[in-house]
Amino acid sequence: MRVSVITFPGSNCDRDAQHVFSERGHSARLVWHKDTDLANPDLVILPGGFSYGDYLRCGALTRYSPIVKGVVSFAEKGGMVLGICNGFQILTETGLLPGALMMNKHLQFICRHQYIRVENSDSPFTNGLETGTILDIPIAHKEGNYFIDSEGLKRLKDKGQILFRYCDHTGALADNPNGAIDDIAGIVNTKRNVLGMMPHPERAATDSVISQDGKEIFQAIERFFAANA
Amino acid sequence: MLKAKIFVELKPSVLDPQGKAVTNTLQGMGFSKVTDTRISKYIEIRFDSNDMELCALETENICKSLLANPNTETYHYELEEL
Numbered sequence: 001m002r003v004s005v006i007t008f009p010g011s012n013c014d015r016d017a018q019h020v021f022s023e024r025g026h027s028a029r030l031v032w033h034k035d036t037d038l039a040n041p042d043l044v045i046l047p048g049g050f051s052y053g054d055y056l057r058c059g060a061l062t063r064y065s066p067i068v069k070g071v072v073s074f075a076e077k078g079g080m081v082l083g084i085c086n087g088f089q090i091l092t093e094t095g096l097l098p099g100a101l102m103m104n105k106h107l108q109f110i111c112r113h114q115y116i117r118v119e120n121s122d123s124p125f126t127n128g129l130e131t132g133t134i135l136d137i138p139i140a141h142k143e144g145n146y147f148i149d150s151e152g153l154k155r156l157k158d159k160g161q162i163l164f165r166y167c168d169h170t171g172a173l174a175d176n177p178n179g180a181i182d183d184i185a186g187i188v189n190t191k192r193n194v195l196g197m198m199p200h201p202e203r204a205a206t207d208s209v210i211s212q213d214g215k216e217i218f219q220a221i222e223r224f225f226a227a228n229a
Numbered sequence: 230m231l232k233a234k235i236f237v238e239l240k241p242s243v244l245d246p247q248g249k250a251v252t253n254t255l256q257g258m259g260f261s262k263v264t265d266t267r268i269s270k271y272i273e274i275r276f277d278s279n280d281m282e283l284c285a286l287e288t289e290n291i292c293k294s295l296l297a298n299p300n301t302e303t304y305h306y307e308l309e310e311l
Contacts, residue, residue, distance in 0.1 A: 103246055
């Protein structure tokens, strides 16, 4: 699989993502935000961090970065895009995903392990994972409070676009870390090729860290490519 | 020269946790009549032009495309001569 990880000024999880994909045997390269060529990827990663200093609103200035135009047209043609944390914020600002990420309800930056529940296995990112599977994936954000109006929320539910919800260790929806509406931790677009999620699977996918559960998501992506190659 | 004075506000339906924290502090300080606080953004933009119509159009486009997020925010502005 060819993976392009975009580096914006202020990105800080780009190398982690590149490392995880390289370690899994894929060709993973970093693409600078001023470039316009995505380098013919199978998958684009918009990594976590604080692109453009999070000035104005998280992801708002990034949206007009030269490479993002390419990412949008790649996604519109069906290309797979995974936005993690700041990447999720960027995806909502570009309009590739609906809604917005607001400041955490309790105003605090949270950095901790978090359980999330797989809500839908009909996507390249969750295929083969049973609905209800509980994953321990770290979160680290101050603006992760997902918001969408009631009509938008209904559309997300009707079309099965909610892939992950925050939960406790039993899978109960009783541990929402940031006030996100309907406990939403990750959503896909209607074409199901663009995923935005606040938790960091790339921080739970190497043998040296406590949780390995991020591997489940990367394995799902690999299964999708193996089946569609 | 014209100056746009732009206000970007959270929609009433959107929770403003910063405003809530400020309300709590104000009430704690003894401002007992305070019931709510909403925090907005105020932005000034200067134009090298005196054409009101053109600058209004530009400001409108700037607000729509960058300064306000239509999912969560509304905006309004005034133009003034410098």
